[in-house]
Amino acid sequence: xxxxxxxxxxxxxxxxxxxxxxxxxxxxxxxxxxxxxxxxxxxxxxxxxxxxxxxxxxxxxxxxxxxxxxxxxxxxxxxxxxxxxxxxxxxxxxxxxxxxxxxxxxxxxxxxxxxxxxxxxxxxxxxxxxxxxxxxxxxxxxxxxxxxxxxxxxxxxxxxxxxxxxxxxxxxxxxxxxxxxxxxxxxxxxxxxxxxxxxxxxxxxxxxxxxxxxxxxxxxxxxxxxxxxxxxxxxxxxxxxxxxxxxxxxx
Amino acid sequence: xxxxxxxxxxxxxxxxxxxxxxxxxxxxxxxxxxxxxxxxxxxxxxxxxxxxxxxxxxxxxxxxxxxxxxxxxxxxxxxxxxxxxxxxxxxxxxxxxxxxxxxxxxxxxxxxxxxxxxxxxxxxxxxxxxxxxxxxxxxxxxxxxxxxxxxxxxxxxxxxxxxxxxxxxxxxxxxxxxxxxxxxxxxxxxxxxxxxxxxxxxxxxxxxxxxxxxxxxxxxxxxxxxxxxxxxxxxxxxxxxxxxx
Numbered sequence: 001x002x003x004x005x006x007x008x009x010x011x012x013x014x015x016x017x018x019x020x021x022x023x024x025x026x027x028x029x030x031x032x033x034x035x036x037x038x039x040x041x042x043x044x045x046x047x048x049x050x051x052x053x054x055x056x057x058x059x060x061x062x063x064x065x066x067x068x069x070x071x072x073x074x075x076x077x078x079x080x081x082x083x084x085x086x087x088x089x090x091x092x093x094x095x096x097x098x099x100x101x102x103x104x105x106x107x108x109x110x111x112x113x114x115x116x117x118x119x120x121x122x123x124x125x126x127x128x129x130x131x132x133x134x135x136x137x138x139x140x141x142x143x144x145x146x147x148x149x150x151x152x153x154x155x156x157x158x159x160x161x162x163x164x165x166x167x168x169x170x171x172x173x174x175x176x177x178x179x180x181x182x183x184x185x186x187x188x189x190x191x192x193x194x195x196x197x198x199x200x201x202x203x204x205x206x207x208x209x210x211x212x213x214x215x216x217x218x219x220x221x222x223x224x225x226x227x228x229x230x231x232x233x234x235x236x237x238x239x240x241x242x243x244x245x246x247x248x249x250x251x
Numbered sequence: 252x253x254x255x256x257x258x259x260x261x262x263x264x265x266x267x268x269x270x271x272x273x274x275x276x277x278x279x280x281x282x283x284x285x286x287x288x289x290x291x292x293x294x295x296x297x298x299x300x301x302x303x304x305x306x307x308x309x310x311x312x313x314x315x316x317x318x319x320x321x322x323x324x325x326x327x328x329x330x331x332x333x334x335x336x337x338x339x340x341x342x343x344x345x346x347x348x349x350x351x352x353x354x355x356x357x358x359x360x361x362x363x364x365x366x367x368x369x370x371x372x373x374x375x376x377x378x379x380x381x382x383x384x385x386x387x388x389x390x391x392x393x394x395x396x397x398x399x400x401x402x403x404x405x406x407x408x409x410x411x412x413x414x415x416x417x418x419x420x421x422x423x424x425x426x427x428x429x430x431x432x433x434x435x436x437x438x439x440x441x442x443x444x445x446x447x448x449x450x451x452x453x454x455x456x457x458x459x460x461x462x463x464x465x466x467x468x469x470x471x472x473x474x475x476x477x478x479x480x481x482x483x484x485x486x487x488x489x490x491x492x493x494x495x496x
Contacts, residue, residue, distance in 0.1 A: 094396060147493065
């Protein structure tokens, strides 16, 4: 298209005044935020405040009614959008892992590059084995999801997303369904990813983790961004009473 | 062979049990051919009906309502009418109409061909419903994960939805395929020389209805038993830990 080519000094993801309703229920009421390459942002807020809906809009799993979202300069909600190109750039990890239960851990990781990107099977396998190592699951290559713990499944899911070599990763409450003991192993994996320079958007309830990892925190409530800022100022010096109340309940 | 021949002759001479298919070359040849026709007809109809099921369940997920309506109409037509009448309809009505429209003399397909078509459509209608139920049992979140990885609709169906749906609906599929195998007997009505048709020929010639009836029971129990065994083996090989158990 005629759009100027995206460069790394522009936001990787730019969300402008996004509105979304499900029937009569308006879930997003004008959300705007920018994410630069290499940045890690956390979106926090009470249940039903539209966090998951927002990140599902970024990879076009959900349509929006107004506003715009661009990923590397490309309009996400455009009828002519190449969804494959977008989804290759934007990886996503879910609360319930959502692995393919009929495929082994290794196959789960290999499937999308082979089936969707039509990459060479051997090359993909080499890469997948490296990813298994990266998420510390050596020896579990041939296990089925049903044979893995929640934390292990979630790490396979992260590796499965990384196999597509995305430019940005979306994490949708990825530790919310895990046992407390296994939360840490998943958080360590995400922290390493962030340290490698991966751009990450996390919806999370792990405040300690958000504080440690995020460059910027967004607090959403009832479909709007109430307050945002770097973790230090956000957690210690919140201005809005709603933010204060939420943090007071959770910390 | 001689021992068998001797035995069944002896059985007839001393006990009056006349199993000509074991000592008469002509009867044996036509009976084996009849069994083979049943097997052949079953396999071809099973394969085509499975293809109809897979395609129909896919079309039922279409956004185009007229397409879904066509599939629904097909299912209702073939599910709510007797298979024998469907067979007559194809063999007499459809064949005659097609022949005159296309200007083909002597029919478009022979009896066997129309039996394949008719039985495949009959069982296919049930297969569509069976697969659709399986597809609906696949969690939406699993489909969403595949979409987030860039799979298009057909890839999601082929690599995620269908393999999982299969595992869910195998017991129901089992029943329908057994039913299909048994329903191949309607082909008798249009003179397709399958098991029951040749058995009838034999007992008309040899006056051994009782004996042949028993043989026919054994044949169908064995054929269905084999199909069930095969389906169970398949079901076992598809089993994955932590899914559908």
